[in-house]
Every structure is written in structure tokens, then in C-alpha cells.
Amino acid sequence: MQHLRITSPGALTPAVLDLLRADPAVTGLTCVHGAALRPEGDLVEADLPREAVNEVVDGLRAIGVHREGSVHVVPVATWTSQPAHDAERETPGSSADAVVWAEVTQRAFDESELNWTYLTFMTLATLIASIAIVLDSQVLVIGAMVLGPEFVPVAALGLALVRRRPALLRHAVRALVVGFVVAIVAVTLAALVARGLGWVSADDVTAPRPATAFIYTPDKWSFVVAVVAAAAGVLSLTSAKVGGLSGVFISVTTIPAAGNVALGLAFGLGDEVRGSALQLLLNIAGMAVAGWLTLAFQQAVWRRASERRARLVARLRHRGT
Template identity: 70%
Template sequence: MQHVRITTPPELTDQVLEIFADDPAVSQLSVVRGASLHPAGDIVDVDVAREAANDFLDRLDALGVPERGTIHIVPVTSWVSREGYEAERRTPGASADAVVWADVTQRAYEESELNWTYLAFMTLATLLASIAIVIDSQVLVVGAMVLGPEFVPIAALGLAAVRRRGALFRIAARTLLVGFGVAITLATVAALVARALGWVALDDVTGPRPGTDFIYSPDKWSFIVAVIAAAAGVLSLTSAKVGGLSGVFISVTTVPAAGNVALGIAFGVGHEITGSALQLVLNISGMVVAGWATLAVQQALWTRRSVREARAASRARATKD
């Protein structure tokens, strides 16, 4: 169930109410006229089945509500309502499968923004990965994977392609390039300092590392794992079930590869640099492709469902009349 609060100018209120009136996916509809001071206007509160949220938002957008008012969308985590249950039952599809595109797009914009927090997490994760490689610790590699903030910007590239958001694509691409560039640069400086202090020797980088040698040894499985992990990650981001997202972070070798690139540069080990860079490119490419494909399938499925929902609503209104 989704709760939608709409602030609308008075001249649009009746048209907004018509969008929701008598629709089988609506469980609650109320209006308080003149309640909003900024922007000035009326407040409409409505509870709708998650599966139908996109149709309503598209119709509100066509009416011009976002330009002249506001639309707030809040997931209802718990509710006790017979009418709410009936609205969910009448609406085609499952709530957990529904994609609320406005919510997904806003999250992609927010978490793809290039800021100091993002750069700090990227740098710390890359430094942790570099240490994990030096001491050959799989536990620290996993920690670096979880700490890295790069998944949402990578998924945002696929979302931008599916939803045709050129600005989002540019923001996400810039964040990834600058983020990895800054993190690798700072990790390289740290590795040079550690080398000068004698804390890290060449053998630590080039010697046997059975626990972390996969980082600079990409193969077909690197791409396959990235595709599967990204598909699962996108489903976690777009559906009501987010439990699998941490598993995605642990599955992809992006931050560890960046950490090994930094070590390779600091110690002048060419095969470490090329192998890790290829691993990084393979993982990001697989994730972008899988993210785009998963979102494209979801959009196609929900477009067809939206048509069925409109027909069902029309039949319900016709029967009532």
C-alpha cells in the first residue's frame, strides 16, 4: 500500500479527485481545502495499492500537479483496513513485484550524487581492500565490498537508459569515474607511503595470495557473477523486498579491483594493474547490462499491467453506473 499526499492549487483539486474517485485500487480518499500555505492550495490524501501507483502518478503528472504543487509518496509498512485489503486484492499483480518508478528514480538521483560522503566511502573501501590484499584476508575483502557505495550509481546507468534520463546517466557516470579515480589515487598515495616506511614490500603484492588472487584474474565467471548480482540488486531496489542487497555487494569485485590497481601502480607491477583493471571493467559492464535488462523487463511487464488495470477500472465504473 502507498500513501500519496498531494498539494494542489484549488482549480485543479476537482480534477485530481476525479483521478482517484471510484477507482478499485483506492482504499482511502480525503481532501482538506485551503489547508496548504506553501504552496497555497488544497491537500488531497489517498491510499492506493502499490501495483497501481504508477498509473496515478502518470495522470497527476499529465495534469501538471508537480509543476504547481507537490506529490509525496510514502510506503505504508503496516495498515489494518478491510477496504485496503480489498483494494490490494482487486488490483492486478503482487505488491512486492510492483515498481514505483518515481521512488526508484529519486533514489537513483540522490545516491548517484557526487559528494564528499560518497568520495569518503569509496576511498575508505578502497583502502580497506588494499590492506586486505596485502595481508591476503578474504574477510577484509568482503568488508570492503560491503562498504563500497558504487552499486546504485552503476544501477542508475541502466535506469537512465530504460527511462531515457540523460541527466541521470551523466550524473551517475561522472560519480563513478570521479569516485574510482579519487579512491585509486588516494590509495596509491597511501601504498607509496607504506612502501617508504617499509610496512609493505614488493613480495606482499606479487607473492602467492590464495585468498585474494581472484581479484586480478578475471574470467568468464567474473562477468556472469556480475550479471546475476546486478539483476538481484536491481530487483531489491525496485521491489518491496530489499533483503538481498547486501549479498549483491559481497558478490561483485569492483572495490577490491580498484584497491589492487592502486597497489600495482605504487609498486610498478603491470600485470596486477591490467588484470585488476579488466576485472573492474568486466564487473561494471556486466552490472550495467544486467541492470538495464532487468529494468526493461520490469517496465514492459508493468506497462501491460497498467493497461489491464485501466480496463478493469473502466469496467468497474461502468458496472456501478
């Protein structure tokens, strides 16, 4: 169940109420006239199943509420209401499978923002990955993968293409390019310092590393894992069930590959740089393509569910008249 909190300019409130009243999925509808102070207007609140959110939000956008007012969509953790239960049961689809596009798009924008926090996590994750390579430690590689914040910007590439959001595409590309460049440069400088202090030598980087050799030796399985991981990650981002997202971070070697690129640059090891750079590009490409295909499939499926719901709403309106 989702809760809508709408700040509506007074002139638009009648249209907003007509839209919500006409939808059988909407329950708990309330309106407090004059409650909104900025902008001046009314406060409208309602409950509705997750499966019905997209059509209602699209209708509110068509009215123009978002230009002067606001529309908040908030998940309801616990609720008790027979009318709401009946509405959820009669709405086509499953709440766990439903994709709330406004929610997914907002999260993609928020987590793809290029800021100091994002760059810090990228740099620290890449630094841990480089240490993992020197020590040939799988545990540290996993830690670096979990810490890296790059998955959502990669998923945002596919979302931007499916939802036709060029601003989001630019946003995500900028975050990925600048994030990886800053992280690699910072870790390269750190590796040069470690080299000067005698902490790390070229032998540490080129010696046999059975536990972390996959980082700089891309093959068909690198691409397959990236595709499968991206599909699982996108499902975790769009579904109400998000428990699998951390598993995606642990399966994709983008951050470790960036760490090995930095080590290769610091010690002038061209093969390490080329192999790891190819691994990095292969993973990002596979994740972006798989994310795009997964989101396109979900959009097609939910377009059919929306059409079924539209026919249901039309029949109920016909009965009411």
C-alpha cells in the same frame, strides 16, 4: 499499501480529485481545502496498493501537480482497512513484485549524488580492499565490498536507459568515474607512504595470494557473477523485499579491483594494474548490461499489468454510469 500526500494548487484540485475518485484502487481519500500555504492550495491524501501507484502518479504528472505542488509516495508499514484490503486484492499483480518507478528513480538520483560522503565511502572501501590484498584476507575483502557505495550508481545506468532519463545517466557516470578516480588516487598515495615507511613491499603485492587472486585475474566467471549479481541487486532495489541487497555487494569485485589498481600504481606493477583494471571494467559492464535487461523486462511485465488494470478501471466506470 502506499500513502499519497499531494499538495495541490487550488486550480488543479478538482482534476486531482476526479482522477483519484475514478480509480477503484484508491481508498481513504481526504481533502483539506486551503491547508497548503506554500504553494497556496489544498492538501489531498489517499491510500492505494503499491501495484496501482505508477498509473496514479503518471496521471498526477499529466495534470501538472508536480510543477507547482508536490506528490509524496510513502510506504505504509502497518494498516487496517477492509476497503483498502479489497482494493489491494482486486488490483492486478503482487505488491512485492510491483515496481514504483518514481521511488526507484528518486533513490537512484539520491544514492548517485557525487558528494563528500560518497567519495569518503569509496576511498575507505578501496583502502580496506588494498589492505586485504596485502594481507591476503578474504574477510577484509568482504568488508570492503559491503562498504563500497558503487552498486546503486551502476544500477542507475540501466535505469536511465530504460526510463530514458539522460540526466540520471550523466549523474551516475559522473559519480562512478570521479568516485573511482578519487579513491584510486587517494589509496595510491597511501600505498606510497606505506612503501616509504617500509610497511609494504613489492613482494607483498606480487607474492602468491590464493585467497585474493581472483581480484586481478578476470575470466568468464567474473562476468557471469557480475550479471547474476546485478539482476539480483536490481530486483532488491525495485521490489518491496530488499533483504538480498547486501549479498550483491559481497559478490562483485569492483572495489577490490580498484584497491589492487592503486597498489599496482604505487609499486609500478603493470600486470597488476592491467588485470585489476580489466576486472573492474568487466564487472561494471556486466552489472550495467544485466541491470538494463532486468529493468527492461520488469517494465514490459508491468506495462501489461497496467493495461489489465486500465481495462478493469474502464469496466468499473462503465458499470457506474
